[in-house]
Amino acid sequence: MSKEKFVFVEQTGEGSEAVRPSLTYWQDAWRRLKKNKLSMLGILTIILILLFGFVGPRFTAYSYSDQVNDYKNLPPRLELFQFGDKYFHVSKDYNMFLVDENGTLIERLKLDPLKRDMINKIYVYELGDEEVKLDFSYNLLPTKMGYDYDMTLEYNGEIQQYPAVTKWNKLFPFGTDGLGRDLLTRVMYGAQISLLVAFIATIANLLIGVVYGSISGFEGGKVDNIMMRIVDIINSIPLVLYVILLMVWFRGGGLWNIIFALSSVYWVSMARLVRGQMLSLKEQEFVLAARVMGVSKGKIIFRHLIPNAIGPIIVSMAMMIPSAVFTESFLSFIGLGVSAPMASWGTLANNALAGLTTYPYQLFFPAMAIAVTMLAFNFIGDGLRDALDPRLRKG
Known part of the structure; x- marks a missing residue:
């Protein structure tokens, strides 16, 4: 190549060389992690979820058990x-509520049992000295006889067939369940x-798995064979089934029973990972x-080997957290979770099943919470894998 193709940079004095x-x-690792936008989004999401769960209840007017x-x-x-300056909401089970124009519930109207017509499906509600009449016989007709509305509302001689406006529920932003809980x-x-x-559970699994896998991999030979065969025996049973069997053996759910059940079995994958790192x-x-x-x-194990394997260990731990969240939610969903009236996301999803077609929002919010949490932790785990693995460095 000719010298004309090269351009020499003039030296400007001391410090002219670019030194990283x-x-x-x-x-x-933090520098490379910050470049991963999805990982940073996951970290921000987890921070918001933690604030939502641990700080948010301080700003609500109800507790988890208030009915x-x-x-x-x-x-x-x-x-x-809408009838003039008054707004009414009719729930799916035909309860009548007086609501202000901003969507704040004022009161539930009392049903007048003497004026109720069960045959023609006409209910009359009391609003002070006035009456509000609800006719939902249209909804019960096989063909509705050409009507495209389900019910009519009559107040002060005025009849309406369709809701006038839709407002967010200011008193219960996520709605309420079948017992009136927020x-x-x-x-x-x-x-x-x-x-x-x-x-x-993840921290307990981390401690057990790291110690167990380190000893197995470092000792090798017969010790390694015996310890890994124990892992194989535990791993031969599906982990979720093993946890379910433990929960049944504990004769019910409970917070600490779930933690113990998860901690007793989830460490096997961490032990295998750490053993492989120790062997190399x-x-x-x-x-x-x-x-x-x-x-x-x-x-040698705790001061030299484990610190040198900390990258894969942290990545594996980040991946274990969403798995533990899902397993806990699944156990609560099948009735082996925390006891009522306490609620986990799985318990809320289970409670919503009975009215799924009528009240789908009761399942939507806990299911969305589980999905967003697992997705955020997976983003963090992927980012940590790229940041902590020297073989995946991209500068």
């Missing part, structure tokens, strides 16, 4: 019939239960040098 600042392993029977099965959005508050408390179980690291020169210097096996 020295970074530690963790500083470099307001007058306001049961109310949706997040209220369809309002779903927003229960989803918040469900976040506490689900995340607490996931984090404690123990052949390195720095381990040989430590042995020659008389360093004990325990110090």
Whole structure:
């Protein structure tokens, strides 16, 4: 190549050479993690979920067990019939509510049993000295005889067939369940239960799996064979089935029973991972040098081998958290979770099944919470894998 194709940079004095600042392993990992937009989005989402679950209940007017029977099965959005300056909402079970123009519930109207016509499906509600008449016989006709509406509302001689406006439920933003409990508050408390179980079980699994796998991989030989055969026996039973059997043996659910059941079995994947790391690291020169210097096996494992395998360990731990969240939700869904009236996301999903077609919002919010949490942790895990694995560095 000719010299004309090269352009030489003129030196401007001291410091003209571009020197990259020295970074530690963790500083470099954080620098690369920040470049992953999905991982940062996942971290932000988890922070918001933690604030939602642990700080949010302080700002709600209800607890997870408070029942307001007058306001049961109310949706997040209220369809309002407008008569002048008065707004009425009719729930799916034909309860009548007086609502203000902003969507705040004022009161539930009392049904007059003497004026109720069960044959013609006409209900009369009391509003002070006035009456509000609800006729939903149209909804019961096989063909509705050409009517395209389900019911009519009559107040002060005026009849309306369709809701005039739709407003967000200001008193219960997520709606209420069949017992009149605030779903927003229960989803918040469900976040506490689900995340607490996931984090404690993951930390316990981390400690057991790392120690067990380190000893197995470092010792090798017969010790390794015996310890790994134990892992194989535990792994031969599906993990979820094993947890279910433990929960049945405990004769019921409960927060600490779930934590113990998850901690007793979920460490096997971590043990296999750490064992593989130990088998490769123990052949390195720095381990040989430590042995020659008389360093004990325990110090070699905990001061040299485990710190050098911390990257894959952290990635695996980040991936175990969404799995623990899902398993806890599944156990609660099948009735082996926390006891009523406490609520986890799985319990809320189970409670919503009975009225799924009529009140789908009762399943939507806990299911969305589970999905968003698992997705956020998976984003974080993928980002940590790219940031902590030297083989995947892209600069």
